[in-house]
Amino acid sequence: MAVADLAAPDQVAEPVERGRPPRQARRRRWAFLGVVPFFAYISIFLLIPTGELIVDAFKTANGRFTFANVEAIVHAPYVPAFEFSLEVSAICALMGGLLGFLVANAVLHDGMPRFLRGTFSSFSGMAANFAGVPLAFAYVATLGAEGIVTRLLAHLGFNLSYNFDGLIGLSLVYLYFQLPLMILLVIPSIDGLRREWREAAANLGAGSFRFWWHVGFPIVAPSVFGMMVLLFGNAFSAYATAETLGVTNLVTVWIAQLVNGNITVDPQVAYALAFGMIVIIVVTVTIYTLIQRRASRWLR
Amino acid sequence: MTAARTPNPHRFRRALSRVHVWHWLWIVVAGLVFLVPIYSVIQFSLSGTVKGQPILHWYYTVFDDPNFLSSFWLSLQISLETVAISLVLLVPTVFWIHLRLPRLRPVMEVISVLPFVVPPIALIVGLSVFLRQFPWLIVRPEVLSLIYVVFALPFVYRSLDAGLQAIDLKTLTEAASSLGASTFRTLLTVILPNLRAAIIGGSLLTVAIAMGEFTISSLLGFNTFSVYIYNIGTSTAYEGVALSFISFIITWGAMLSLFLLGRGGRSSAQVAIAK
Amino acid sequence: MATVQLRGLRRQFGDVVALDSLDLDVASGEFVSLLGPSGCGKTTALRIIAGFEWPDAGEVLVDGRDVLGLTANKRNMGMVFQAYSLFPNMTAQHNVEFGLRVRRHSGEARARRARELLELVGLGSAMDRYPRQLSGGQQQRVALARSLAIEPNVLLLDEPLSALDAKVRVQLREEVRRIQLELGITTLYVTHDQEEALSVSDRVAVMSDGRVEQVGTPAEIYSGPKTEFVANFVGTMNRLEGTMISRPDGLVRVAGIDFKVPDATLGHAAGDSVQLYVRPEDVTIELLGNGGPPSPGSFEGRVTHLTFLGPVTRVGLLTDLGPLLADVSSAVALTLSADTVVHVRLDSSALYLISS
Numbered sequence: 001m002a003v004a005d006l007a008a009p010d011q012v013a014e015p016v017e018r019g020r021p022p023r024q025a026r027r028r029r030w031a032f033l034g035v036v037p038f039f040a041y042i043s044i045f046l047l048i049p050t051g052e053l054i055v056d057a058f059k060t061a062n063g064r065f066t067f068a069n070v071e072a073i074v075h076a077p078y079v080p081a082f083e084f085s086l087e088v089s090a091i092c093a094l095m096g097g098l099l100g101f102l103v104a105n106a107v108l109h110d111g112m113p114r115f116l117r118g119t120f121s122s123f124s125g126m127a128a129n130f131a132g133v134p135l136a137f138a139y140v141a142t143l144g145a146e147g148i149v150t151r152l153l154a155h156l157g158f159n160l161s162y163n164f165d166g167l168i169g170l171s172l173v174y175l176y177f178q179l180p181l182m183i184l185l186v187i188p189s190i191d192g193l194r195r196e197w198r199e200a201a202a203n204l205g206a207g208s209f210r211f212w213w214h215v216g217f218p219i220v221a222p223s224v225f226g227m228m229v230l231l232f233g234n235a236f237s238a239y240a241t242a243e244t245l246g247v248t249n250l251v252t253v254w255i256a257q258l259v260n261g262n263i264t265v266d267p268q269v270a271y272a273l274a275f276g277m278i279v280i281i282v283v284t285v286t287i288y289t290l291i292q293r294r295a296s297r298w299l300r
Numbered sequence: 301m302t303a304a305r306t307p308n309p310h311r312f313r314r315a316l317s318r319v320h321v322w323h324w325l326w327i328v329v330a331g332l333v334f335l336v337p338i339y340s341v342i343q344f345s346l347s348g349t350v351k352g353q354p355i356l357h358w359y360y361t362v363f364d365d366p367n368f369l370s371s372f373w374l375s376l377q378i379s380l381e382t383v384a385i386s387l388v389l390l391v392p393t394v395f396w397i398h399l400r401l402p403r404l405r406p407v408m409e410v411i412s413v414l415p416f417v418v419p420p421i422a423l424i425v426g427l428s429v430f431l432r433q434f435p436w437l438i439v440r441p442e443v444l445s446l447i448y449v450v451f452a453l454p455f456v457y458r459s460l461d462a463g464l465q466a467i468d469l470k471t472l473t474e475a476a477s478s479l480g481a482s483t484f485r486t487l488l489t490v491i492l493p494n495l496r497a498a499i500i501g502g503s504l505l506t507v508a509i510a511m512g513e514f515t516i517s518s519l520l521g522f523n524t525f526s527v528y529i530y531n532i533g534t535s536t537a538y539e540g541v542a543l544s545f546i547s548f549i550i551t552w553g554a555m556l557s558l559f560l561l562g563r564g565g566r567s568s569a570q571v572a573i574a575k
Numbered sequence: 576m577a578t579v580q581l582r583g584l585r586r587q588f589g590d591v592v593a594l595d596s597l598d599l600d601v602a603s604g605e606f607v608s609l610l611g612p613s614g615c616g617k618t619t620a621l622r623i624i625a626g627f628e629w630p631d632a633g634e635v636l637v638d639g640r641d642v643l644g645l646t647a648n649k650r651n652m653g654m655v656f657q658a659y660s661l662f663p664n665m666t667a668q669h670n671v672e673f674g675l676r677v678r679r680h681s682g683e684a685r686a687r688r689a690r691e692l693l694e695l696v697g698l699g700s701a702m703d704r705y706p707r708q709l710s711g712g713q714q715q716r717v718a719l720a721r722s723l724a725i726e727p728n729v730l731l732l733d734e735p736l737s738a739l740d741a742k743v744r745v746q747l748r749e750e751v752r753r754i755q756l757e758l759g760i761t762t763l764y765v766t767h768d769q770e771e772a773l774s775v776s777d778r779v780a781v782m783s784d785g786r787v788e789q790v791g792t793p794a795e796i797y798s799g800p801k802t803e804f805v806a807n808f809v810g811t812m813n814r815l816e817g818t819m820i821s822r823p824d825g826l827v828r829v830a831g832i833d834f835k836v837p838d839a840t841l842g843h844a845a846g847d848s849v850q851l852y853v854r855p856e857d858v859t860i861e862l863l864g865n866g867g868p869p870s871p872g873s874f875e876g877r878v879t880h881l882t883f884l885g886p887v888t889r890v891g892l893l894t895d896l897g898p899l900l901a902d903v904s905s906a907v908a909l910t911l912s913a914d915t916v917v918h919v920r921l922d923s924s925a926l927y928l929i930s931s
Binding site: 031032034035037038041042045046048049050051052053054056099102103105106107109111112116120122123126127129130131132133134135136137138139140141142146147148149175176179180183208230233234236237239240243244252255256259260267270271274275277278281282285 | 319320322323324325326327329330333334336337338339340341343344345389390392393396397400401404411413414415416417418419420421422423425426427428429430446447449450453508509512513514515518519526529530533534540541543544545547548551552554556
């Protein structure tokens, strides 16, 4: 009956007996059918390719099992690429995390104008989407050889030769989408720092520093570090911007090269590299989830 | 007693307190980080010259290039297909889970984070192996829509989940059923209208992601908008800058619509990852 | 212990005047409640004293010295907030110790004092518990202990019991008062609950729209309201419209009956329209024994409804003087029902005249 279908599973029109009535159990099982399309889709387009990738990392071109690919990626030129990718990700996660926190805190602070919050939220939403190819060109226009900032500094006598494939150079570019991501993520956490705690601390004699030291940081630190981990994963997976800027010493760029490459085509190693990336990211996301679980305790 | 008539001097001192200077400092720094590149793009376009013509000239020629329009149109098409597939797939699913399978919600939360775990570049590598078995599919641009659904998933899911949380789903469906409506009809006529904001929000984010996506489309050899910008830009950086600015305006426009249509309740769901 | 004086405090938020030239004196060791409805400015006044907000004009003097130049953390006042003020990442003990830590007391001294205070509020056994493990009432006790730890000159409480259950509220307010008397600390207490204010304060300042309507002891406020607002806000009041007949005699005529009003206020002339107020407990009902005429001074009334309030029943009456509420013991009320006709008498000594 169509009408009865809509009742919640635990509202049974039949007399209640010990144990679940069989009709209800059957209805629950049929309910799972409703989500089959979604799970099928996810399997096809996410789970299976990922699994396939992991399996292929251990296969030769002929399909036999081998460790050779994984072996290859722990040598040059891949190891420096891993190192550099990890370094850039770590640096811009730290920079973005710290700066994002300071900015969000500044925007949300009691005495500051109200419009700042909306402005920064909207702009962050926008800036975070400005990643990829257009961002690369924007930075070329800023810090490239003919860039506006470069020319400005030249006027002041300072000769800037900006390295887009340097550690700080690339991190600064990535900051453009890391910073807004952090701001959006951390605003709810700072909101969670109740005004009463701040005021109670002041009332008991604590200035800003002592408040943050004893109360503020201990409470937000788990979330903030968790978000930095997220930023790390985000930067580590980045490809388009770096590719456009001509950076070659990145794992993601190498993977693209090996699959489509002009120099060499070695898809097996690409699979292994991708596998390595997934391992690293799974580790970081696990850390993130564990930290988040701990963080939610105090912000209830 | 007569009240003091002079303006309170203490407020003045407070406004200049160290704490506030500290905060404004970081706001200015953030402002610089965000605005300097945008300013540079504008200034670069206005002041630079290439081949004897002001770069502004190239803004016009860009529109003359048939590839510009075709790639833009292709990206737009793909975006809309992605939106359609996402909604058809997710709206009933999320609705069904909220209604009948609430225990699956934690599972969904985990799944909605998975696309973050698998980097696009890794996913496409794995996917192209898998898709090679369907050679007819891999050459059609529609395959991009199918893939983008996965990347839009976290945002669309969060949007719909939040939207369904906000309405009392159980009461509404029970009311509808007591009036004789079937589940499907309820979904269509009662739930969907109430989810309008969430659907629009999720869709706009999907469009933003799909329009800006580069990694997968370039590796599969499709000439989407980002690929076009990349090709033009890497040969002539100046046009790349112009295109970058145009793309920025488009993204800004999409975000502005998002802002206007869905005030409040936005959070990290606003961030799309297009790299 | 410190004295507190508020002089001409004024605070405006846009078009809204939160405080309109507020004056108040609090003596050393006194417990003064700021009582009023939401939006009357009582919390704003308290926050200004504490240092979380600044007035547009006026002075706050503690022991004769202006404290507005000091930031909140330098004023050495204790504050108990309405809720959620305990630091969630610290145990009750560490919360209480916090102020002492800032003042660099040694670990041992801090622990001793924390124990002392937690025992004072009856939570000696909860020292190691976190706020989320404590009930609302317990949390507020810890908050009180924490604010007292620093030995403040002034204790400020901002509706500390509003978020708690009714029974807990009654219990806790008595404890707060007991502790305050024991320590002799000057206290300012903000509340919208008049029963609370009347039961624990030395004096009550009734506020409305940013101004103090009346300041006095609880008895003065209850038995001698000076303005219409106070009369209506504190307790229940019956209101009668009448005309002044003779000012020196204090005679007011209401619907043909003359009442002698004690302490008829100045400013009214014979012939003026005035309001007479009388509390329900001062309205007496005489049952019609034999259907005879009303005795002198009393008048007829018809019962319209009965509201059972526990020990007392509130009787709604319709009389020639207008609608009246009378409180009678519930035992007597059992003999009444709607439409019963009764004789009503007003106690002259309990009539108030308030200028409109």
